[in-house]
Amino acid sequence: MRYLLSxxxxxxxxxxxxxxxxxxxxxxxxxxxxxxxxxxxKQYTKSKNALALNSGTAALHLALRVSGVKEGDIVLASSFTFIASVAPIRYLKAKPVFIDCDETYGIDPSLLKKAINESEKKPKALILTHLYGNSAKMKEIINLCKENDIVLIEDAAEALGSFYDKKSLGTFGTFGVYSFNGNKIITTSGGGMLVSDDEKALQKARFYSTQAREKCLHYEHLDYGYNYRLSNVLGAIGVAQMEILEERVKKKRQIYEWYKEFLDGYLNFFDELANSRSNRWLSTATIDFSEKDLFKFEKKEYASAVDVKINPKIQKIIKDLKDNDIESRPMWKAMHLQKVFEGELAYLNSNSQGFFENGICLPSSTVMQKDDVKLVSEIIIKSIG
Ligand SMILES: Cc1ncc(COP(=O)(O)O)c(C=O)c1O
Structure with a gap:
């Protein structure tokens, strides 16, 4: 491929x-x-403790386990996300309740409030995804978690290098999660990091990440754990990558600005939240769908794999780019629309479905220069006709 997503x-x-x-x-x-x-x-995010793991998914699993999530517990979660954010809820046999997004792609605080108020029992945790590097409305969400004694787990897998109120995303909750898989803003080829200011909680996660081995000469186990640590070889790649993280963020943000300039009037772009800095991990945009098309309804429903169709114009753009050896893809398909979660409770407002039907992730690799972004944009403009 000439240009890859990331x-x-x-x-x-x-x-x-x-x-x-x-x-x-x-x-x-x-x-x-x-x-x-x-x-x-730790230095970059100003988090007090960090635990290097072999994936972001492992970090999410550990965060839930250490939060005491058990079979039958309710875990609130972003619906507009990648399945890795929420699959660990199922690993622990807990019950997800999906919450739709607002214009930030993050959880809509008013729906979150409704879900908490109507919950049959107190939710144990909230998994909040900062999608495509964009900050959710942290102030409102943190307050709701505090008022209701809900453990906040931030899935910042896509958001290393993003800030809200000058504070790193991933450091607002009890736990924060980063991913270093191959397409993330920095990569170790595969890997993840769990951060927390709660030293005891992170120690517990460290314990579970190495098979829950008791401190003694032989192998003694009072509990079971996982084999989730990162290797030293991958740690070396991570150290080298961290040295250029800020450079990569600057470039990602520049790429986004170039797309906005070239595609003005053709695609819609959703601004980052005031008081935040998105790392613009992927440049995303929509067609036939803007702020005025958001919040079409508000309802409590059961997840169902209904027939959702991607806008033919988006399908055509993706095909035309592919014919030119350029990678792009639709935005994430929300969890409440996935067959695997059929029947789970969901609080919806039409937004994540709208983003899925009308949204596109544009090639955002940091090697791209202005001319590359121009070329991609010209193909898109021609495709729209
Ligand atoms: C939002 C989100 N959450 C979690 C993950 C899981 O990270 P990993 O692939 O390192 O397990 C990813 C990336 O794959 C992601 O994009």
Whole structure:
């Protein structure tokens, strides 16, 4: 492919650090670079504790487990997200309640309030996704969690380098989660990070991430855990990638501005929340769908895999780009529209379905220059006709 949605972009230091790992023979488990990677995340996000893991999904699973989520518990969650945000609810046999989004792509606080007020029992936790790097309305959401004693878990897998009120997304809740899989703003080829200011909670997650082994000479277990830690080799890649994170954010934001300039009048762009900085992980836009098309209704419903159709204009743009060897894709299909979650409770307002039907993720790789964005935009304009 000529342009990918979000290709890995090395800093140039990765191989040097990997060489050091091999020289020490500490390729696994853990080692100095895993510690350094955790330190660099702590420093950047100003989180007090960080735990390097082998995926963002693992971090979400641990956050729920440490929050005490058990079979039959209610966990509120963003519906407009990738399945990895919510699959761990099922791992623990808890019950998801999906909440639709507002113009930030994040949870709509008024629907969240309704879901909390109407809940048959007190929800244990809320998984809030900051989608495509954009901040949700943190003030309102934090207040609702505090007032109702709900553990806030921020899925900031796509939002490292994003801020609300000058504070890193992922550091508002009891737990924050980042992902370093291949298409994220920085990558370790695969990996994740769990952050928390609650040292005890993070220690517990650390314990579960290494098979819940008791502190003694032999292997003693009073509980079961997982094999979720990151290797030292991948830690070395993470350290090198953290050195250029700010550069990558600047470039992603620049790419977004170029798209806005070239596609003005053709596609709609949703601004970031005032008082926030999106990392613009992926540049996203919609066609035939803008602010005035949001909030068409408000209802409590059961998730159902109804026949939802992507706007033919979006389908055509994606095909025309593909014919030119350019990757793009529809926006995430909300969880309440997925067969796997059929029958789960959902609080809806029409927004996430609208974004799915009319939205597109544009190629946003940080190697792209202004001319590349122009070329992609020209193909889109021609496609719209
Ligand atoms: C919103 C969201 N949550 C969670 C994840 C899971 O991260 P990982 O792929 O590292 O398990 C991803 C990315 O894949 C994501 O985009």
């Amino acid at each position: 290709a890995p972009h090395m800093s140039g230091k990765e191989q040097e650090y990997i060489k050091e790992v091999f020289k020490s023979n500490f390729i696994a488990p853990l080692g100095e670079f895993v510690d350094k990677f955790e330190d660099s995340i």
